[in-house]
Amino acid sequence: MELHGQRWRKKSDLVFQTINKTEHIERIRNDQERILWLGSNRQVTKIYVSLPELARHIGRELEKSFKGKTEFTSSNEEPYLRVVWDSDASK
Secondary structure, eight states, X not given: OEEESSGGGGGHHHHHHHHHHHXXXXXXXXXXXXXXXXXXXXXXXXXXXXXXXHHHHHHHHHHHHHOSEEEEEEOSSSSOEEEEEETTOOO
């Protein structure tokens, strides 16, 4: 999962609270769903998760709570889902 844009950085505390809350809810449903680690550079913050469904739920929750646009790209060959949320984009 990737976080793009600049608007979300002004509310980064709320964004990360939303991400953690979504992970907590999903972990109750399936204890294997969790955030593995975060990586960040100046332009993109990457969140690595254990299962694709968690990335999907986080992306939907961020779009619902903070607007922006979420894109989902899946792989045909492996159980992989790339989720990109751009806080600056509009639908």
